[in-house]
Amino acid sequence: MSSFSGEPGPLPDVPASADAAARAVALWRAGPDGTRPGTDELVVEEPLEVRLGQRSLLVTMRTPGHDLDLVRGLLFTEGLVASPADVTGLAMCRDVPPEALGNVVMLSLAPGASLDEVRTARAGLTVSACGVCGKASLEALATLAPPVPTGAPWDLELLSRLPAVLQQQQPVFGRTGGLHGAGLFDRQGRLLASAEDVGRHNAVDKVIGQAIRFRRLPMHDALLLVSGRAGFEIVQKARRAGIPVVCSVSAPSSLALDLARDGCQALVGFLRDGRCNVYCGAERLRGLHSSNSPETPEIKS
Numbered sequence: 001m002s003s004f005s006g007e008p009g010p011l012p013d014v015p016a017s018a019d020a021a022a023r024a025v026a027l028w029r030a031g032p033d034g035t036r037p038g039t040d041e042l043v044v045e046e047p048l049e050v051r052l053g054q055r056s057l058l059v060t061m062r063t064p065g066h067d068l069d070l071v072r073g074l075l076f077t078e079g080l081v082a083s084p085a086d087v088t089g090l091a092m093c094r095d096v097p098p099e100a101l102g103n104v105v106m107l108s109l110a111p112g113a114s115l116d117e118v119r120t121a122r123a124g125l126t127v128s129a130c131g132v133c134g135k136a137s138l139e140a141l142a143t144l145a146p147p148v149p150t151g152a153p154w155d156l157e158l159l160s161r162l163p164a165v166l167q168q169q170q171p172v173f174g175r176t177g178g179l180h181g182a183g184l185f186d187r188q189g190r191l192l193a194s195a196e197d198v199g200r201h202n203a204v205d206k207v208i209g210q211a212i213r214f215r216r217l218p219m220h221d222a223l224l225l226v227s228g229r230a231g232f233e234i235v236q237k238a239r240r241a242g243i244p245v246v247c248s249v250s251a252p253s254s255l256a257l258d259l260a261r262d263g264c265q266a267l268v269g270f271l272r273d274g275r276c277n278v279y280c281g282a283e284r285l286r287g288l289h290s291s292n293s294p295e296t297p298e299i300k301s
Contacts, residue, residue, distance in 0.1 A: 020044065020064050021172045021179075021196070043178035045198045049104045050075075051093065057107070057120055063172075063179060063198045064102065067092070069209030070202055071105050077208055077237040079119045084212040086113035147264040148244045151220055154266070156287030158189050160274050162225050163249055169194040170227070181227040182207050184219065184243075192222060200228040201237065208241045218242025225249075230269060232256045239263040244284055247271045252279055 022041045029038045043063055050057045050071055057080075062070060068090045075081045089108030096104050109115070166183040173179040173196060182203035184192040195206035204226060211217055223245040224238045230248035232255040238246045239259070246260065247268040257279050260267035266281025282288050 022176050041176045043172060043176045043198050046103055049100075050107055051104060052107045052109070052115070057115070060202065061199065062202045063196065065197075066195050066206045066209070067102075067105060069195070069206045069213060070197075071107070071209070072212045073205030073207070073209030073237070074202075075107075076212060077205055077240045079240075080115050081109075081113065082116070084217060086110050145240045145242070145263070147262065148239060148242055149220060150264070151244055151284070152187075153284055153286040154187065154223065154245055156276075156285045158187075159223075159247060159268065159271060159276065159285075161189055162223070162247070163227075163272055165189070165191055166194060166225055166227065170196050172196050173227075179203075183225045184208075184211065185223045185225065187221055192216075200226055200231075201233050203227075204234055204237050208237060211241065220244060223247060225271070229253070230256050230267065232259055235259045235263070235265065235267065239265060245281070247276070 021044050023044055024039055024041050027038055027040055028035050045061055046064060047059050048062050048067055048070070049059045058074075060070075060074065071090055072084065072087060075087060076084055081087055086109055087107065088110045089106070091106050092102060093104040093106045094101065162183070162185055165185075166181050167173075169183060169191065170179065170181045173181060179196040179198060180200035180203045181194065181196050182200070183194040184207050186192055193207040193210040195203045195210075197203040197206060204224065207224075208217075211219055211222075216222075218241060220242050222243050224234075224243045225247045226234055227249055229250045230246060230252040232253060234248075235246055235252075235256045236259060243265070245266040245268065248270075249272045250269065252260075252267055252269045257267055261280045264281065266284040267279045268285075269277045269279060278285060278288065
């Protein structure tokens with residue numbers, strides 16, 4: 001996996017090996033030609049607990065690897081801390097039962113810093129499938145950042161080359177077919193950071209966590225590409241990090257579109273095979289036939 005380099009910051013946590021992210025299993029293969037025994041590889045999904053002192057803050061399901069970056073990103077993008085500077089220490093906890101080793105992170109806060117107790121309580125237990133599942137209400141989804149400032153437009157032709165680059169950074173997906181990927185790119189199409197995880201929102205938190213670790217926020221000159229659906233939580237995390245362009249190889253949701261419009265972000269879906277749909281923020285992209293936003297079609301019953 002790629003990561004930022006040449007920037008000041010603490011030493012990175014060691015990412016999990018491909019062997020730790022996938023597990024071989026025995027199975028039966030059945031088809032028109034009969035059945036036969038075989039093996040396959042499944043993506044690993046395990047809980048990660050975050051503690052502050054003796055207090056358990058939250059548990060998220062994830063694929064092992066870049067765990068400290070995941071926690072950095074999650075704490076910031078979910079609004080549990082007001083600023084990345086509020087987090088002064090993250091370390092894997094060793095004072096746990098053997099079966100929990102590698103699955104508990106200890107958090108330290110700066111003097112005077114505090115957690116948003118309401119958001120922390122709502123975060124509680126998250127799951128790998130969706131970053132907003134189980135939230136108490138839409139109030140918990142209120143965006144935590146102002147609209148992204150206007151910047152130079154991005155080359156639309158450049159966007160078409162990025163999915164292939166991200167796919168090359170997904171070795172475990174290539175083996176299992178069971179992981180999401182996220183990547184941050186600069187205006188030249190260079191990969192700044194990438195991550196894989198069983199949860200698409202976890203993958204996004206991991207790459208934003210890398211940006212936090214190397215003090216690269218806000219990321220007004222970066223583009224986020226995700227391998228799965230672009231839901232509300234993906235756009236919100238990007239907006240929190242100041243990212244102006246969010247791309248997905250799949251579809252966005254209506255709520256994601258509303259949030260992207262409100263945040264002055266470009267939202268691009270179905271970015272594959274040299275094609276894409278630009279749902280909003282056309283002014284941030286160079287190469288469209290028109291910079292005007294498309295009219296909302298009339299839907300007839």
